[in-house]
Amino acid sequence: MVQQARSATDIGVPDPEGIYREMLRLRHFEEKAYELFLDGHVNGTMHLGVGQEAVAAGAAATLRPDDCTLGTYRGHNHVIARGAALDASFGELFGREIGLCKGKGGSMHLTSVEHGHYGSYAIVGAHLPIACGTAWSAKLRGADSVTLCFFGDGTTNIGAFHEALNLAAVWKLPVVFICENNLYMEFTPIGEVTAVPRPAADRASAYGLKPIVIDGNDVEVVYAGIAEAVDRARRGEGPSLIEALTYRHKGHSRTDPARYRPEGELEDWMTRDPITRFVQRLQEAGWNASDLERIEREVIEEVGAAAERALASPPPPESELFTDVYCAGETSWRS
Amino acid sequence: MVQQARSATDIGVPDPEGIYREMLRLRHFEEKAYELFLDGHVNGTMHLGVGQEAVAAGAAATLRPDDCTLGTYRGHNHVIARGAALDASFGELFGREIGLCKGKGGSMHLTSVEHGHYGSYAIVGAHLPIACGTAWSAKLRGADSVTLCFFGDGTTNIGAFHEALNLAAVWKLPVVFICENNLYMEFTPIGEVTAVPRPAADRASAYGLKPIVIDGNDVEVVYAGIAEAVDRARRGEGPSLIEALTYRHKGHSRTDPARYRPEGELEDWMTRDPITRFVQRLQEAGWNASDLERIEREVIEEVGAAAERALASPPPPESELFTDVYCAGETSWRS
Amino acid sequence: MAQLMYRQAVAAAIAQEIERDPTVMLIGEDVGAGGGVFKATEGLFERFGPSRIWDTPISEQAIIGTAMGAAMTGIRPVAEIMFSDFLATCWDGIANEIAKMRYMTGGQVCMPLVIRCANGGGVHFGAQHSQAVENWAMAVPGLKVVAPSTPADVKGLLAAAIRDDDPVVFFEQKELYAQTGEVPEDEYVLPLGQANVLREGADLTLVALAGTVKTALETAERLAADVGQEAEVIDLRCLVPLDVQTVKISLAKTGRLVIVEENPRPLGWGAELTSILVEEAFDSLDAPIIRVTTEPIPLPSSPTLERLARPGVERTLEAIRRL
């Protein structure tokens, strides 16, 4: 069931301005990254989350600093929403010293443990069992922190999904699995390769879980839905599986023109753009347009300045090649 | 829902004597194998299917010679029910030249392609995707043959289960997945490690399939349930997932004393022994005890003679070491 | 002859075999309507349709298992695992089932299937999309392993792999997908297990595979220009079957051998080749066999670091100086 946003006057998130600003930061980060990709500054590949900002921003707003998140190669939104610096995030895309991972990870592996973000994973499904582990760890350490694990609709068909969901349920782990159903796995409509209409929610009962479908483009709905699951997890009542319906405005990766989309689909979803919708909500609730525009200008400036700083950063020093393989600090495969 | 056997007078299998004889062959094969294991004739390990004969015998009776079956390390029942010779089956356990696989496979890998049995697999879950392949192949070749894939309750928690079930459903493959729920994965009660009470049936809806639970110790119920699924598959209506409730009388493998069982459990299930029950049914239907006993004596003799022939077979010749790796007939890893 | 890109040669080989043999099927993620993420199967779906080209869910275990079940029962599947790194997600199917089934059953089944994947680095995709893992496959008895370096070899060897009755893991070099070369337009099949001597020379032997063939050839040119030494360059083309004979003949002539391999140390394929040559051609060795490999680290995504990590001309020249 797609839930509807709450009443028009009170905005259903704790810090509406903060959420608005966050969604804008995600959006403008991605737009800037795309521009710089076309200019040849981004190495390798890149998967943008434009259009999916409400999930990352709404989810992050439900968390404490000691909570854990894990995401995918389409993961810029999630690490930034947890608090990672924009310049370090850009820097990682550009393979620079300033990068979150010193340039060793790249666009698909943005990680900021400092902010509780335990990695972006580029092999589909791999991080779902890992999320069980961070959640299990909290339980073992007697901490009441919660793990949020983001993944796509296509990920629900891989074996690791099944193993992780079952173990989380059996061990009642404090983890919330959030499927961002953006209709496509790469170029293939998810319905063509999935035995059920709702790739995540229709599997929930296989793990004794409630099916939960939310409007992933309504940040208030996202916040409410995930907050409830996070609370449950924090109370020790076990995992949840949430399917958030959303859409990526860009292609799958790099410069994919997304020709596989039926005509009108993008346009249709653009009318449900999560930022536009939230702006409408804020305005209905009495925020004035000029304030909102000012915030957006501030964000654009912040993002631009961060990109500049990242571009000004040098590549990692050659000495970095052999560090971080083993804890001893070099490639100590021989003694 | 556990279905009940049909009315007392007409036996719900096409060839009651054949089924009776088959179940006895399976039972006495296993008992003899156990005896010879204790005498040191079986190499490595061995997993007996004593108590689970109704599933293999009932299932095999629904099949045509061109149908495919795949099973597990607990797979003696299944290959024999398809028609594999008893002496060659024993021979494989003993590592002899006469063995189904020339002694190269062992107890866990009994295979008789000649009889449509495409292997016993010893890594949990591995064969479920392979069963998709034999079913897909039939479809591609325009054959209306069907694949039956046997596995245990514990297997429902591994990733390969999920991937296979989804693909089978999406591609509407002519395959019937048969979970023999014998309550345990090795030493652990299945309920302790599974998020739902019915490890297979409670997952069916995740693949758009109907939940089907049958009494796996009633060979008539097994026959009827599987025949229906096989017909569906043959008509091109896609896969089924059947959970057959059964019990293994012996331990998990080798000489496991199965101390993890609650007291009285085995005794309770012994009262539902599939062979004893079928004997009762036959007697109720007018068969006389002396005929049934005569058949059993014949089977015991057949099994004993087969074991003797296998024991008389030599070990495989040393020249077999390097054959069968590659089709060219030797270990042609260097040219 | 046609000028084809390496990736177009993939499609050409598959098309050739699909047309020739009704049991050849392509199966994988986005191999159909999408044309493959590397465009290596572009045009096949339009040409042969969904009865021959099968798009799957993201289910590598199911892809590999399905290919195996089909191969045992009369089909010749060509399964794509998008990146060779992902072989790890279905390694049980490949290493424990496909590679062993024929042997375990005493020869009751054949396993005529091909597993294609994009292998290697140089495109800054980071540690999980850049590995060269042909050594993983080589280490599993029962598999054949092919890794072509040119568009023509792609066509000839992929066709051969599809016709072969044994399972073949076919490594396509990611970095080379856009490289062009002459490819025979007619039916074209090469034998598996024949190395290719791409350059003759009497002073030393350079052995390479797939992406490092270019490195070896460039090194040989530099060497000739700089110090007047003539290197023989051998493209192995296959790791299994391994054409030891061609390498031995060259070594007997040159007495000195350097291996350029993209597998990271330890245990790249050059280690086995070295070991075989030491055991069987010890007397030919005038100097140690040196291996130039990817460094023993996960591959970094930053181009600066990635370049340092992979075997290149400079490191190869330096190795030659150590002979």
Add this chain to the structure above:
Amino acid sequence: MAQLMYRQAVAAAIAQEIERDPTVMLIGEDVGAGGGVFKATEGLFERFGPSRIWDTPISEQAIIGTAMGAAMTGIRPVAEIMFSDFLATCWDGIANEIAKMRYMTGGQVCMPLVIRCANGGGVHFGAQHSQAVENWAMAVPGLKVVAPSTPADVKGLLAAAIRDDDPVVFFEQKELYAQTGEVPEDEYVLPLGQANVLREGADLTLVALAGTVKTALETAERLAADVGQEAEVIDLRCLVPLDVQTVKISLAKTGRLVIVEENPRPLGWGAELTSILVEEAFDSLDAPIIRVTTEPIPLPSSPTLERLARPGVERTLEAIRRL
């Protein structure tokens, strides 16, 4: 000192570390109440209960992923993958995630975990339960690899592996589980990466690991008795870190070296060792380095064939004759 079986030494090491460090956890299939299929964890559940000993479903990917997530966040998990063959079912987690995460994140995480598994043949379990795959793990940069040959080494090296901040794949030799030996009763920890010279000799060097150590020692005795040659026997104990130095010192003395390894050819660990020695100790070599390995085939279950396939004393003696 106590007389313990190899498998009891596993439990002893885990018990020692669980008592010492509240973050050490054991996780795996039937490791708890069941005591492990090899009885290697027997008694731990009774002693430490379900808060330290965690039974799982048959979900190898979940076991490995869970261990990884926990290791990144302050826990030291010891994960059991019952048979080393099954590493293939969770190879992505091991080779692509656990091994690379530290590097990919620029050192933001540590990965202090151990993956234990029963490795090797000799018990007639057939091709899917008998492989020696320590070479698979050695080929992945970022992993450490340990394979002890005695009960005492099991205790000392497993303790070290648990205390190590890097991920360690710990191969227990299936065939040796019931073998007994002296094991220190007090706290006992050995360093990783130190080979053990088990027998001194000046005529040749035998290098072995885990199950082949016994073969090497027996071969040395036979050699001394039969032809009066004295072989030095080195137990590597670890493949990563690899103690090349100890081997080089021995080779410098003996000039001749034979490797006895259970990995099948091609690409067993001996290949890398050979390659390193050829590159770095070429002048020490008075003869080719010969490797005695499992044959390049899936392992047959029939004892007659299995015995022929694996490296034994006879084949080692024969190799020595070829030096």
